[in-house]
Amino acid sequence: MSNDHVSLVINEQPVTVGAGTTILEAAQSLGIAIPTLCWAENLTPANVCRLCVVEAEGARTLVPACSRACEDGAEIRTDTNRVAQSRRMVLELLDSTNDLSQSPELQTLIDEYGADSSRYTDPATPEPSPKIEDDLFIRAYDRCVLCYKCVEACGEDAQFSFAISIADRGFDARVSTEYDVPLPESACVYCGNCIGVCPTNALQFKTEFDLREASDWRPEDQEVTETICSYCGVGCTLELHTQDNQIVKVTSPADHSVTSGHLCVKGRFGWEYLQAPVYRPPSDP
């Protein structure tokens, strides 16, 4: 066996992968699903949510599959009671303090693992929500699970704007701009790449928020069409989410070689001229 490959066993299935491959990637190559929350294919794992933990033979603690590299000869189990109990508790703790109603993937996991958050009472008080500081997107931090994805996308994993970070510790920890200034006064450039990676809909387009407020957000009636942005010559793929012949939000595929799922303010939000042009001169921000 050469140095650039390692062989291991996952759920009794042998597999050989390139050195540096994570347990998550190796498991995926075998068709074994491992739930994730803070992991995304276009971000460096923040390694904070503990939802992807698995059991490694000989290891004292459970290990995070999303960021732990495969070791030669390792024996991994993704389906033990210990793993399930750990994941169940993570889900219960998240559900006890956060409104997860707008994250269908977490709802599915809550059902799958039988998580019951009612046994945790008197949860931490979330921030008043939502924050609406402009016409493009809202921040509803009562849904925020502190997965760090938005912070990573705003920082070194894509945008390098560093407009947001995690402020404070423990129950007070929260995503914040510098000195908690309103977003338009921060370093934010409104690329919306934080929205693109948010797993709980804590960050969402104002268009989606308004439709939900009007009880008119109908995912079942929406279509997604891939096209190319109309602005500069980079050629970013846009996924136009439409409802009733109106664009309601815009995303980009994380696996695309041009965008890696990330866009700029024009691509993400610059389509409004198609349907409800609103003139906003620079003197009236």
Add this chain to the structure above:
Amino acid sequence: MFGAGGGTSSYQEVEETDFVLLWGSNARTAHPIYFHHVLKGIRNGAAMYAVDPRLTDSAKFADAWLGIDVGTDIALANALAREIIASDLHAPEFIQHATTGFEQFAEHVDSYTLDFAAEITGVEAGSIKDLAHRYATAESAQILWTLGITEHHNGVENVLSLCNLALLTGHVGRWGSGLVPLRGQNNVQGGGDMGALPNKLPGFQDVNDPIARKKFEELYGVALNPRPGLHLTLMFEAMSKGELSGLYIIGENPAESEADVQRARTLLEGLDFLVVQDIFMTRTAEMADVVLPASVGWAESEGTVTSSERRVQRVRAALTPPEGARHDHDIIGDLAECMNVPWPARSPEELWDELRTLSSMHRGMSYARLEEHQGLQWPCPDNDHPGTTYLHSWLWEEDLGGREPAPFSLTEHSGPKEALSSEFPIRLTTGRVLDSFNTGVQSRGYRSPIRSGSDLEISPMDAEHLGLSNGEEVVVSSPRGSVKMTITIERDQPRGLAFTTFHFPELVDLNVLTNDQWDPLSGTAEFKAAAIRIDKLTGHDRA
């Protein structure tokens, strides 16, 4: 370049290159997602040097910023070349194998010493030397540029001067090494590829080449005019001479976007017949005899566009167009039929497949393959071809792939056409801001919380000298006209240089000021260098 009208490299290559030379491009602002790839490259260990009159958002990420005086790029490039040759850092084997004209070139640039260039460009000699050595000794290196290079009266010579550097060092035709002009609009590349150039048929085939023309004539069943047509700037020249009296404009807003725009408006008004096909009632459309309302190409219609890495990608209809708006291809097809021209291909896919029979570089790009591969990069000559990540690998092949070697070009510094004077002592240059685009037809229609760009940015030194304060309204004049603007004092702005955007013609008719002297080789006007004066408002102006 070197015979093909497109950037040599793929976006992914800048992530893996060793040296990035960003020259006359504020990609962080104007091409934000491309700049993500640059940032990955920097994170992977690449060095980046930025050449720009302004300390732009992009230049702030660079290891070194060379704050060049506007319009002195050739002096800098030639001095870099001289220094590379003088320090024996050029690539003699590559030069011998793949280029011609090196001896004359070396002789030509010999007068561009570091000190001479420093005096012309305003960049310290030591910085020029440092850049020359870093670029020449890098394993792989890319030069990226945009309109800071091309929007000059000698823009083509600027580009050729950068090509010289790549030929001198062998930084072209290899993975991670190349010449990358970033395209300003989503289908500038595709428009040229499809023959929307006065001397080209689709696939860069020459209009005056009878063999190329024959393919098209056989398909269409008509004889084609072998004479090259006029580009936009020459059309305005022809209008001024009365040789052009009718114009059909599709998706362009020259009544706001042309340099010396008042002249352009007068010429448009003087036409006998003006047709404008657009998605909006632009200022140009308001002047038209006939307006043809069009659907929105990227969201209401099917087709393809081509990006700065030569990637052909599909656009698709997500919305139904408003009543009465029709697809561009339907309008043009119907017009052709009105003129009794046979027009067999009518749907976008039929038109595309027809193109594939005529342009060999697109032949392997069926709609199905474009879908499967997230787009394909030309040339892609057959259905098994994976597309081409970088161009000009033939420069390294033993027999040059049967081609002629690439020539060095002799270019001479000449500076902006409009010299500064006591009457107009400040240099005005223009560019984009992040959230807006061109004349604002699209971008003014969304509610950006970070909107800016209508002010005139000047340095604190100039503000003090002129007695101006932040937010003060002033009159800005060039030899062509005057507009009212608001002053923003920008800490990073160099002395003697004013900057603004062209995104808000409804607020500031900026192109009243810009210089329409143009490059005879490209037809591009010198938007980047006008001479202006800034005057405080008098009581009369305030009224």
